[in-house]
Amino acid sequence: xxxxxxxxxxxxxxxxxxxxxxxxxxxxxxxxxxxxxxxxxxxxxxxxxxxxxxxxxxxxxxxxxxxxxxxxxxxxxxxxxxxxxxxxxxxxxxxxxxxxxxxxxxxxxxxxxxxxxxxxxxxxxxxxxxxxxxxxxxxxxxxxxxxxxxxxxxxxxxxxxxxxxxxxxxxxxxxxxxxxxxxxxxxxxxxxxxxxxxxxxxxxxxxxxxxxxxxxxxxxxxxxxxxxxxxxxxxxxxxxxxxxxxxxxxxxxxxxxxxxxxxxxxxxxxxxxxxxxxxxxxxxxxxxxxxxxxxxxxxxxxxxxxxxxxxxxxxxxxxxxxxxxxxxxxxxxxxxxxxxxxxxxxxxxxxxxxxxxxxxxxxxxxxxxxxxxxxxxxxxxxxxxxxxxxxxxxxxxxxxxxxxxxxxxxxxxxxxxxxxxxxxxxxxxxxxxxxxxxxxxxxxxxxxxxxxxxxxxxxxxxxxxxxxxxxxxxxxxxxxxxxxxxxxxxxxxxxxxxxxxxxxxxxxxxxxxxxxxxxxxxxxxxxxxxx
Ligand code: OOB
Numbered sequence: 001x002x003x004x005x006x007x008x009x010x011x012x013x014x015x016x017x018x019x020x021x022x023x024x025x026x027x028x029x030x031x032x033x034x035x036x037x038x039x040x041x042x043x044x045x046x047x048x049x050x051x052x053x054x055x056x057x058x059x060x061x062x063x064x065x066x067x068x069x070x071x072x073x074x075x076x077x078x079x080x081x082x083x084x085x086x087x088x089x090x091x092x093x094x095x096x097x098x099x100x101x102x103x104x105x106x107x108x109x110x111x112x113x114x115x116x117x118x119x120x121x122x123x124x125x126x127x128x129x130x131x132x133x134x135x136x137x138x139x140x141x142x143x144x145x146x147x148x149x150x151x152x153x154x155x156x157x158x159x160x161x162x163x164x165x166x167x168x169x170x171x172x173x174x175x176x177x178x179x180x181x182x183x184x185x186x187x188x189x190x191x192x193x194x195x196x197x198x199x200x201x202x203x204x205x206x207x208x209x210x211x212x213x214x215x216x217x218x219x220x221x222x223x224x225x226x227x228x229x230x231x232x233x234x235x236x237x238x239x240x241x242x243x244x245x246x247x248x249x250x251x252x253x254x255x256x257x258x259x260x261x262x263x264x265x266x267x268x269x270x271x272x273x274x275x276x277x278x279x280x281x282x283x284x285x286x287x288x289x290x291x292x293x294x295x296x297x298x299x300x301x302x303x304x305x306x307x308x309x310x311x312x313x314x315x316x317x318x319x320x321x322x323x324x325x326x327x328x329x330x331x332x333x334x335x336x337x338x339x340x341x342x343x344x345x346x347x348x349x350x351x352x353x354x355x356x357x358x359x360x361x362x363x364x365x366x367x368x369x370x371x372x373x374x375x376x377x378x379x380x381x382x383x384x385x386x387x388x389x390x391x392x393x394x395x396x397x398x399x400x401x402x403x404x405x406x407x408x409x410x411x412x413x414x415x416x417x418x419x420x421x422x423x424x425x426x427x428x429x430x431x432x433x434x435x436x437x438x439x440x441x442x443x444x445x446x447x448x449x450x451x452x453x454x455x456x457x458x459x460x461x462x463x464x465x466x467x468x469x470x471x472x473x474x475x476x477x478x479x480x481x482x483x484x485x486x487x488x489x490x491x492x493x494x495x496x497x498x499x500x501x502x503x504x505x506x507x508x509x510x511x512x513x514x515x516x517x518x519x520x521x522x523x524x525x526x527x528x529x530x531x
Contacts, residue, residue: 002380002401003176005354006199006200006203006354006380009354009380011203011352011354011380011381012175012176012199012200012203012380013175013199013202013203014175014199015175015198015199015202016089016172016173016174016175016179016198016202017086017089017090017179017198017201017202017238018053018057018086018089018090018091018172018173019172020202020241020242021046021049021050021053021086021090021241022050024046024050024241024244025046025047025049025050025051027244028046028216028244029045029046029047030045030046030047031045031046031216031244031246032044032045032246033045033046033048033049033241033246033247034049034079034082034246034247034248034249035246035247035248035249035265036078036079036249037248037249037250037251037261037264037265038251042079044079046244049082049083049086051166052083053083053086053087053090054087054090054166054169055163055164055166056083056084056087056162056163057087057088057090057091057164057166057169058163058164058165058166058167058168058169059087059161059162059163059164060087060088060091060093060118060162060164061091061164061168061169061170062164062168063118063146063157063162064117064145064146065088065091065093065117065118065146066091066092066093066170067091067092067093067170067172067173067177068092068093068094068178069093069094069116069117069118070093070094070096070114070115070116070117070181071088071093071094071095071096071116071117071118071119071120072095072096072098072107072110072111072114072116072118072119072120073085073088073095073096073097073098073119073120073227074098074099074100074102074107074119074120074121074122074130074227075100075120075121075122075150075226075227076100076122076125076126076225076226076251077222077225077226077249077250077251078122078150078249078251079249080122080150080159081226081227081249082226082237082247082249084120084148084159085097085180085227088180089173089179089180089198090169090172091169091170091172091173092172092173092177094114094178094179094180094181095180095181096110096114096116096180096181096183096193097180097181097182097183097227097228097232098110098183098227099183099225099227099228099494100125100126100225101225101432101494101495101496102493102494103128103133103492103493103494103495104133104136104137104492104493105442105491105492105493106191106493106494107119107133107137108136108137108140108141109190109191110193111137111141111143111144112140112141112143113190113193113388114181114193114387115143116141116143116144117143117144117145117146118144118145118146118147118148119134119137119138119144119146119147119148120147120148120149120150120159121133121134121147121148121149121150122149122150122151123149123150123151123152123153123154124151124152130149131149131151131152131153131154131156134147134149134156135147135154135155135156148162173198174198175197175198175199175202176197176198176199177197177198178195178196178197179196179197179198179201180196181193181194181195181196181387182194182196182229182327183327184327184328184386185326185327185426185428185433185435186426186433186434186435186438187406187424187425187426187435187437188392188435188437188438189435189437189438189441190438191435191438192386192387192389192392192396193386193387193388193389194327194328194383194386194387195383195385195386195387196381196383200329200380200381200383201233201238201381202242203352203380203381204233204329204331204351204381205233205235205236205238205239205242206242207351207352207381208233208234208235208236208239208331208333208351209235209239209242209243211235211333211335211336211351212235212239212269212296212298212321212333212336213295213296213336214235214239214240214242214243214245214269215243215244215245216243216244216245217245217268218240218243218245218246218268218269219245219246219248219265219266219267219268219269219293220235220236220237220239220240220245220246220247220248220267220268220269220270221248221249221250221258221261221262221265221267221269221270222236222237222247222248222249222250222270222271223250223253223258223270223271223272223276224253224271224272224273224276224301224431226249228301228327229325229326229327230271230273230298230300230301230323230325230431231271233331234271234298234300234323234325234331234333235269235298236271246265248261248265248267253276254279255279255280255283255287258270258280259283259287259289259291260289262289262291262293262294263289263290263291263293266293267293267294268293268294268295268296269294269295269296269297269298270294270297270298271297271298271299271300271323272297272298272299273299273300273301273302273430273431273432274299274300274301274302274303274304274305274308274430274431274463275302275430275431275461275462275463276430277297277299277304277308277312278308278461280316281308281311281312281315281316284315284316285315291316292317294316294318295318295319296318296319296320296321296336297312297316297318297319297320297321298321298322298323298333299312299320299321299322299323300322300323300324300325300347300431301323301325301428301430301431302428302430302431302463302464303347303419303428303463304322304347305463306344306345309322309343309344309345310344312344313340313343319336319343320334320343320344321333321334321335321336321343321348322334322343322346322347322348323347323348324347324348324417324419326405328382328383328403328405329377329379329381329382329383329403330350330351330355330377330379330381330382330403330405331350331351331381332347332348332349332350332351332416332417333348333349333351334346334347334348334349334416335348335349338416342412342414342416345418346412346416346417346418347409347416347417347418347419348416348417349415349416349417350377350379350417351381352379352380352381354379354380355377355378355379355380355382356377356378356379356402357375357376357377357411357417358375358376358377358402359371359372359373359374359375359376359409359410359411360373360374360376361373361374362374364376364398369411370410370411370412370413371410372408372409372410372420372421373408373409373410374404374405374406374407374408374423375405375407375408375409375417376398376402376403376404376405377402377403377405378400378401378402378403382403383403384397384401384403385397405424406422406423406424406426407419407421407422407423407424408420408421408422408423425437425518427454427455427456427464427465427466428456428463428464429462429463429464429465429466429496429500430461430462430463430464432496434454434466434496434497436453436454436455436466436518437454438493438497439454439466439468439488439493439497439499440452440453440454440468442488442491442493442497443468443470443484443487443488443499445487445491446479446484446487447473447476448472448473448476448477448479449470449471449472449473449476449479449484450471450472450473450474450476451470451471451508452468452469452470452471453468453469453508453516453518453521454466454467454468454469454499455467455469455518455521455522455525456522456525457500457501457522457525457526458526459500465500465501466497466499466500466501467499467500467501467502467503467525468484468499468501468502468503469503469504469505469508469521469524470484470502470503470504470505471504471505471506471507471508472504478504479504481501481502481503481504484499484502485498485499485502508520508521509521509523509524
């Protein structure tokens with residue numbers, strides 16, 4: 001019923017992501033599509049990119065990767081990331097978007113839970129040996145037949161050798177079929193995977209392009225990890241491809257890396273999380289680089305404080321767009337022509353007139369207009385459930401299909417949403433999401449630990465940091481905070497999940513029903529000392 005409505009309204013147009021690239025290659029073959037500036041500049045026109053994607057798609061096919069197969073992709077911001085994901089889209093294999101920061105624990109889980117047939121990674125990145133990680137994971141996950149490595153592949157298959165004859169390419173996916181599995185921010189012991197279809201995702205991309213004025217002249221710098229939903233599609237590199245513009249991949253996030261690229265590549269648009277936007281804003285005054293090509297910058301992923309937002313436009317002399325989105329679907333933007341006060345003080349309006357927004361109390365009753373409550377949403381590009389998680393879906397979605405975002409918002413008279421807080425058990429560390437339960441489970445493996453609770457503490461720069469309250473066993477030797485952090489790191493999880501602070505306590509604050517009160521812990525954490 002909803003699908004018919006979304007098709008009739010023209011939201012779901014029957015396009016595929018692979019088809020979209022092919023169309024540009026036909027229409028504007030010589031336009032610059034992709035630039036990978038490091039270590040030396042390489043660039044691809046739409047025709048060249050389309051050809052490489054075809055060749056890779058055929059190479060993957062020849063190695064037995066087929067429609068519907070899951071492939072875990074963990075690559076830094078390099079051309080290979082874009083080419084591999086586009087090739088998988090083209091054959092209908094589903095990329096599972098890991099982040100470069102993920103380690104053994106996450107990668108093993110993604111591979112085993114999705115029964116992935118292949119894992120695509122890089123030899124080394126940021127001092128970490130990903131090829132060795134791949135060997136470990138391959139030994140543990142029986143479905144994993146292939147590992148493709150960018151660079152020195154060792155026992156694995158070098159990605160550079162993956163090429164086939166596109167003449168033999170099988171028919172690609174249909175527009176209603178799954179395109180990929182995106183990671184949820186997560187509130188539980190293991191991350192949930194979000195199934196997105198070509199039709200629904202491309203609608204959000206098209207809508208984003210319109211709202212952000214992306215066109216053939218757009219030159220977009222991908223600063224954040226390219227696999228995250230924000231830089232993929234808000235409007236992100238897919239939005240830029242959809243509009244026929246140019247995507248430039250930044251190998252780093254710091255001004256020292258990005259500012260010279262903005263100048264050299266005449267970048268017109270980029271997307272940042274709030275802590276980066278703050279660092280960039282501070283760095284603008286002293287930079288010798290010409291940033292005047294920038295027309296707009298999107299900031300989102302975590303709350304951008306009004307004070308920080310007010311400093312943005314005077315520093316950059318270009319438009320700020322706040323974006324409040326989620327990999328599950330709903331994305332809100334402030335509009336380019338919104339009044340300045342709206343741009344600095346709200347997190348925007350939904351993309352679609354058919355994004356249904358409900359703001360409710362603890363009993364799912366609508367709150368009076370203008371008051372804050374839990375945000376529920378349903379619409380043409382918001383999923384109705386996580387992938388293979390029926391149990392969790394009953395909690396995360398209402399019976400009539402609204403997604404419980406876990407965010408606390410209010411709506412201004414103009415319809416803009418203001419994010420006031422969060423009800424879900426999650427830490428938003430400058431846009432990087434941490435599920436406390438996942439970290440707690442890791443800390444609990446320590447033989448001296450009796451119990452643990454991980455909570456968010458306010459942080460001026462990151463917005464939030466993580467604090468682990470640890471109760472030691474009665475007979476355990478005292479532990480130092482650094483030993484707990486080291487232990488977590490050694491368990492092989494992403495560095496951003498290692499608790500920033502560790503406090504040893506005798507017991508946690510209790511709620512009425514005798515359960516650990518995260519709220520009580522957060523209040524206690526407000527006064528916790530830095531370490
Ligand atoms: C983006 O996606 P996710 O899936 O990593 O995280 C979604 C969650 C939201 O539910 C909310 O809690 C938080 O991140 N969030 C914000 C925010 N943008 C996201 N909280 C306050 N203010 C904002 N502007 O983070 C994401 C996906 C697409 C576009 C942009 C961000």
